[in-house]
Amino acid sequence: MTTTLANPAEKLLFEVSKPGRRCLRLPALDVPKVDVKSALKGAKLRAKPAVLPEVGELDLVRHFKNLAQMNFSVDRNFYPLGSCTMKYNPKINVTLLSLPGFTKAHPHLPEADLQGHIELMCTLESWLSEVSGLPAVTLQPAAGAQGEMTGLMVIKAYFEEKGEGKTRRKVIIPDNAHGTNPATAALAGFETVTLKGKADGSVDLDLLKSLVRPDTAAMMITNPSTLGIIEPRMVEIAKILHDAGAQLYMDGANMNAIQGVVRPGDLGVDVMHFNLHKTYSVPHGSGGPGAGPIAVAKHLEPYLPYPRPMKTEKGYTLANPNPKRTIGKVRSFFGNYGALVMAYIYMSQLGREGVRRNGENATLNANYLRAKLRGVYHIQNDKACAHEVVFTDAFQHKDGGPSALDIAKRMIDYGIHPMTIYFPLPAVTGGHGAMMVEPTETESKETLDYFVEVMKKIAQECKENPDLVKAAPHTTPVSRVDEKKATTNPQLYCAMCIA
Ligand SMILES: Cc1ncc(COP(=O)(O)O)c(C=O)c1O
Numbered sequence: 001m002t003t004t005l006a007n008p009a010e011k012l013l014f015e016v017s018k019p020g021r022r023c024l025r026l027p028a029l030d031v032p033k034v035d036v037k038s039a040l041k042g043a044k045l046r047a048k049p050a051v052l053p054e055v056g057e058l059d060l061v062r063h064f065k066n067l068a069q070m071n072f073s074v075d076r077n078f079y080p081l082g083s084c085t086m087k088y089n090p091k092i093n094v095t096l097l098s099l100p101g102f103t104k105a106h107p108h109l110p111e112a113d114l115q116g117h118i119e120l121m122c123t124l125e126s127w128l129s130e131v132s133g134l135p136a137v138t139l140q141p142a143a144g145a146q147g148e149m150t151g152l153m154v155i156k157a158y159f160e161e162k163g164e165g166k167t168r169r170k171v172i173i174p175d176n177a178h179g180t181n182p183a184t185a186a187l188a189g190f191e192t193v194t195l196k197g198k199a200d201g202s203v204d205l206d207l208l209k210s211l212v213r214p215d216t217a218a219m220m221i222t223n224p225s226t227l228g229i230i231e232p233r234m235v236e237i238a239k240i241l242h243d244a245g246a247q248l249y250m251d252g253a254n255m256n257a258i259q260g261v262v263r264p265g266d267l268g269v270d271v272m273h274f275n276l277h278k279t280y281s282v283p284h285g286s287g288g289p290g291a292g293p294i295a296v297a298k299h300l301e302p303y304l305p306y307p308r309p310m311k312t313e314k315g316y317t318l319a320n321p322n323p324k325r326t327i328g329k330v331r332s333f334f335g336n337y338g339a340l341v342m343a344y345i346y347m348s349q350l351g352r353e354g355v356r357r358n359g360e361n362a363t364l365n366a367n368y369l370r371a372k373l374r375g376v377y378h379i380q381n382d383k384a385c386a387h388e389v390v391f392t393d394a395f396q397h398k399d400g401g402p403s404a405l406d407i408a409k410r411m412i413d414y415g416i417h418p419m420t421i422y423f424p425l426p427a428v429t430g431g432h433g434a435m436m437v438e439p440t441e442t443e444s445k446e447t448l449d450y451f452v453e454v455m456k457k458i459a460q461e462c463k464e465n466p467d468l469v470k471a472a473p474h475t476t477p478v479s480r481v482d483e484k485k486a487t488t489n490p491q492l493y494c495a496m497c498i499a
Contacts, residue, residue: 009062010477013053016063023057070477072417078447082388082420082436083178083226085256085278090349093281093342102341107333111317118316121309121334124344125293131355132252132272132295133263138304139293140335144253147273147292148184148220150305153327154271154296155218155247156188157303161325168217168246172208176201176229176428177222178251190217197428201227201381203237212244218270222251224258224386226424228366228436238268247271247300253292255279256440257363257387260356270297280343291339305330361441362387365448369437372452376459380429387440390424392432396462402469404433407458409480410472414454 008016037045055063072079079086097103105117125137141147152171159168171185174195182192193211198204203221212219219241223231231237238248250264253275264272276282277290284290296304302325307318318334320326334340350358363386370379370389378394393404402410408418420436439448461469471480 008059009066011063013055013060013063016059017053017055019054021054021056021059023055023060072412077415077417078439078443078451079417080419080437080439080451081417082228082390082438083254083423084284084420085254085275085387085438085440086417087256087281087440088442089281089283089342090346092349093345096345097338097341102338107337112315114318115316117334117337118309118318119311120344121340122311122316124340124347125309127347128274128293128295130352131255131259131263132269132274133265133267134269134272134295135265135298136301136304137293137295138308139291139340140305140329140331141273141292141294142331142336142339143290144178144251144273144275144278144292145180145184146330147275147294148180148249148251149188150292150327150330151249151271151273151294151296152184152188152190152218152220153330154294154300154303155249156190157325157327158247158300159217164245167215170213170215171217171249172211172219174203174221174225176225176227176424177220178226178253179423181220181222181251185220195219197225200383201225201229201428202231203233205233205236205240208237209240212240212246214244216241216244216246218247218249220249220251222254223264224254224388226254226436227381227390227428228257228385228388228438229381230258230386234264234267234269242268253278254387255359257359257366259359260352261359265295265297271295271300276339276343281346282339282342289336289339291336291343293335303327307334309334358441362439365439365441365443366437368445368448369439369452372448373455376456377435378432380424380432380434388436388438390429391435391437392429393435394430394432396459397433402462402466404435406469406472407435407462410458410461410469411454412473413475414457416451416454 074086074088101116121139125139128137129135138150141150156165159165169191170193171190172193172195173181173185174197176197185192195203195208195211219237221231221237223234225231241248247270248268250269250272252264252272255274256279259279271294273292273294275290275292277284282290302322304326305328306320306326308321310317310319347355366385366387366389370385373391374382377391380390380392393407396407397403404421408421411418422433423436424434426432458469473479
């Protein structure tokens with residue numbers, strides 16, 4: 001039954017605001033009153049007070065509880081958002097991070113009082129070094145993209161010292177690399193050269209050989225790729241680059257699939273970054289906070305940013321061992337420290353064996369879905385995949401049937417977060433709308449089976465009742481949004497605020 005009555009708990013706070021309502025009443029002032037204008041001389045003060053909603057505590061709590069329940073989270077439902085590794089983050093990460101030893105620490109404390117923190121960073125670096133097979137790590141970058149930038153700056157500094165900074169101007173990037181790779185290379189001042197992938201998503205070695213020249217600084221390869229494919233010829237790729245004096249950068253944000261199984265350093269990778277907020281259980285979404293440490297080969301270590309946590313005979317210290325060669329600082333203090341602590345807690349629970357099992361199970365789960373949905377949805381590369389599998393809407397969207405977008409919206413009605421759609425781009429998916437599913441290792445077989453049933457049901461609906469799918473979602477507080485209009489003509493104002 002629908003009703004036209006408006007529930008105050010579902011209104012905007014501005015709509016329920018009443019002058020004078022407060023969550024809290026402060027006691028009368030017991031210190032001398034200060035005139036703000038004279039205390040903050042020269043500051044740009046507002047001419048009029050800001051319009052803020054005035055509400056009681058109960059209105060406020062109901063408002064936010066309602067909003068929180070409209071939100072979709074991995075704690076409530078399956079969230080197979082490809083390329084994002086939305087694995088469940090154990091609550092103990094946050095419980096331990098909330099201990100006063102962490103929450104009350106300040107980066108300006110004397111080094112003697114930071115000993116445990118520096119030791120934690122040294123240990124985390126050594127674990128990431130072991131997983132990467134590369135000897136030196138910096139934890140400073142605050143995101144994957146910043147890790148890429150740091151890695152390329154390190155490569156640039158290396159070539160500058162060799163006197164090749166001006167000649168090595170180009171970075172080769174496969175067309176199925178993550179979108180941040182070309183953006184980073186351009187931001188770091190390199191020219192990008194696109195390497196078209198083979199039909200199966202792997203690197204075309206002959207094409208690569210023809211592109212590698214004396215002006216090549218590096219190749220940036222996302223491995224496993226955004227097509228969920230593990231590159232089978234990394235050793236040959238590394239050789240082609242090294243023979244030409246260039247470097248191999250690996251975007252390791254998808255390490256979830258191969259961690260503990262393959263070490264990029266053993267394959268000839270010179271620099272790689274991790275996304276701790278994908279692989280090592282740091283929550284992500286809504287822009288962070290994350291961490292994108294990089295691991296580098298020995299010849300690149302002198303250029304790493306400082307401060308570097310180190311162990312000396314006297315104890316732990318934050319050092320700048322190569323003041324003349326370091327690229328400098330890339331982040332304030334020691335990086336996103338809370339994220340580093342969570343990754344440390346997670347990895348210490350997993351141990352070596354657990355890290356490997358995560359990689360194996362993430363891969364097994366993606367391949368299980370690939371096998372179960374074969375024939376129901378078109379599969380872009382129907383061969384063993386890594387941590388994610390790319391389906392497309394080729395079977396459903398033909399003759400004007402529902403598209404990847406419609407299918408994704410319909411999943412919401414069954415309590416499943418939509419997978420990533422239209423990425424990889426249609427150019428690498430035969431012009432079809434991609435539906436990239438990354439189940440992660442944390443999901444049970446029962447959840448995966450439910451997903452399979454839902455996807456089969458939606459495929460059937462696409463045939464029997466396409467309009468139902470095209471108008472989805474039907475069970476959410478807000479139904480289908482005009483996404484184009486929302487992006488091109490957003491109405492980002494509140495009538496009361498500008499009144
Ligand atoms: C493969 C890959 N590379 C790079 C990035 C960029 O990482 P961030 O969003 O932390 O900058 C991502 C993000 O998910 C990614 O999946």
